Every structure is written in C-alpha cells, then in structure tokens.
Amino acid sequence: MALDTVDRDLITLLQVNARESTANLARKLGIARTTVVARLARLERDGAVVGYTARLGSSAGVPAVQAHVGITLQPKSGRDVVRRLQKLPELQWLSSVSGEFDYIAILKAETTARLDQLLDEIGELDGVIKTHTSVVLAVRVDRNAG
Structure with missing residues (x-):
C-alpha cells in the first residue's frame, strides 16, 4: 500500500x-x-495502522532506565542467544543489524542496579563475545506507542 x-x-x-x-x-x-x-x-x-495503545508515564510505574545494547556474538550462536534474550521481561526490542554489532537490544529496567544485573546476565550468555551499552539520558522524539 x-x-x-x-x-x-x-x-x-x-x-x-x-x-x-x-x-x-x-x-x-x-x-x-x-x-x-x-x-x-x-x-x-490495509494494515498500515494495526492498533492503538496507551503509553504509561513514569508515575504509572514505567521503568525509569532505558538502554540500547549492542551485542556481538560468536558465529552460529544467534538462535540460542535470541531464545535466551526473549526470556528477559526487560527486553523491549531486539533487532539483528549490520555493522559493528550483530544485534541491538533495547532494555527498560526499574533501576540502574537492575540494568547492571541484566547487562551481566547478557554478557555471561554462551555465545556473547561483547556488549556495548548506551544509557538513554532523555528521549527527544518518540513516535512509537509501545
């Protein structure tokens, strides 16, 4: 369309x-x-608009810390790593990408301490070579409803 x-x-x-x-x-x-x-x-x-949703504000208990995590994997370990990442409730989005990393993940955690635990868990997964994390300081434009 x-x-x-x-x-x-x-x-x-x-x-x-x-x-x-x-x-x-x-x-x-x-x-x-x-x-x-x-x-x-x-x-x-036509499927261009597939739904309407409510976005919760910080006063509604939305996690306060968001981070973008680049993940580099050993060859042929992608399927297993993705399966394990899917089990993390804080994982909001995961895409395979070209460039320096194999995947980019967006994590939302309640606290920086929980984010630190998540990053340790991801870094310790079999097949993960390295991660690179950028913590979101402020969202300037957000057109996603999720």
Missing part, C-alpha cells in the same frame, strides 16, 4: 496522540472529518 503525504501526516499525528478526535485531526490536516474517518478505515484495513 502506498501512503501519500496526508496518510503519513495523519499517522504522525496519531503517533503523538492516538486519542485525538477526528475533528481535531481534520482541522490539523486541513481536510474534512469524513475524509479522516475514511482514511483511518483504509489504513486499518
């Missing part, structure tokens, strides 16, 4: 606030409310 500029702008507005009324979305986009409703229905039907 090809998205035009209005579709992309609509999706961006929804990523900022998925509860925005169709009337407000229409006003911000400069189109009719019925056009917004029709486009939303099409985006949902």
Whole structure:
C-alpha cells in the first residue's frame, strides 16, 4: 500500500496522540472529518495502522532506565542467544543489524542496579563475545506507542 503525504501526516499525528478526535485531526490536516474517518478505515484495513495503545508515564510505574545494547556474538550462536534474550521481561526490542554489532537490544529496567544485573546476565550468555551499552539520558522524539 502506498501512503501519500496526508496518510503519513495523519499517522504522525496519531503517533503523538492516538486519542485525538477526528475533528481535531481534520482541522490539523486541513481536510474534512469524513475524509479522516475514511482514511483511518483504509489504513486499518490495509494494515498500515494495526492498533492503538496507551503509553504509561513514569508515575504509572514505567521503568525509569532505558538502554540500547549492542551485542556481538560468536558465529552460529544467534538462535540460542535470541531464545535466551526473549526470556528477559526487560527486553523491549531486539533487532539483528549490520555493522559493528550483530544485534541491538533495547532494555527498560526499574533501576540502574537492575540494568547492571541484566547487562551481566547478557554478557555471561554462551555465545556473547561483547556488549556495548548506551544509557538513554532523555528521549527527544518518540513516535512509537509501545
């Protein structure tokens, strides 16, 4: 499905606030409310928009520490390492990547002490050669609803 500029702008507005009324979305986009409703229905039907969610703020008990972890593996150990990483509830996202690392993980932990434990656990997994961690200091743009 090809998205035009209005579709992309609509999706961006929804990523900022998925509860925005169709009337407000229409006003911000400069189109009719019925056009917004029709486009939303099409985006949902075609799978461009697959759901709406609530993001919890820090007062709701969302983990306070987030880190991006580059993980370098021994050859042929990826499947086993991924299987073990999936068991960590603090693992939010894991992607295989090109470049210096084999995988990039995003971890969210309650405390820096728990993050430190997680990093030790990951570093001790069979097949992990090294990790490189960057702790998130501030999120400047967040268009993900999860």
